């Protein structure tokens with residue numbers, strides 16, 4: 564499943580070619596995604612419109628048009644966006660295509676169709692975005708993502724810190740891989756109650772989050788051409804995974820072995836030495 568870094572890299576790739584261009588032609592497979600907009604409605608609001616920029620909120624891409632209209636896209640489980648320089652035969656799971664007046668064609672391909680497309684017409688776009696944004700958690704790469712803010716958000720919560728990090732309504736876009744890696748880098752046991760972490764713990768968690776997400780974005784940024792190419796599936800970046808999926812591997816920081824447990828229904832890996840459970844405040 565594309566996680567926040569993959570979505571961010573997609574955004575940066577789109578920014579290289581699309582802003583300033585106008586939508587010339589739209590096509591849709593007509594097959595339903597998790598949320599879809601009918602082709603006539605897309606045409607009515609986007610045809611001839613100039614794209615100003617592409618933003619990201621949580622794992623949503625927000626295509627902002629000069630008219631004020633916003634089109635949001637979520638990649639779901641298997642969605643990917645590619646840019647083509649010229650028309651090519653469509654693939655089986657292509658569901659949406661926007662051709663721009665600079666010749667670039669953007670395609671949305673999604674085998675499992677859990678992706679989502681929404682359209683907020685200019686008149687109501689601001690209000691729609693406000694409501695949408697209020698349902699998403701703190702942006703882990705934003706300026707509000709501080710140790711103090713997290714400590715406040717976690718106050719009184721008994722849920723494991725790993726579930727806390729992965730709760731999209733509290734924090735946007737951190738999936739299982741990144742949650743495991745962040746907690747290892749921060750030296751925090753994944754099953755500690757979120758409300759029990761000290762400010763110093765949160766300090767390490769926020770630094771580790773920034774560092775790991777940036778590393779992932781850089782790793783993706785270096786292969787941005789593949790990422791946006793029609794043949795390449797985004798998948799996960801070649802992050803140097805320290806604990807995720809590494810049951811019994813020797814820890815990269817000590818001589819202990821990485822252990823696996825199931826927390827909140829998800830596989831969880833950690834180093835019992837580097838991430839002690841009984842670390843009181």
Ligand SMILES: [Zn+2]
Nearest residue numbers: 814817834837
């Ligand atoms: Zn260790």
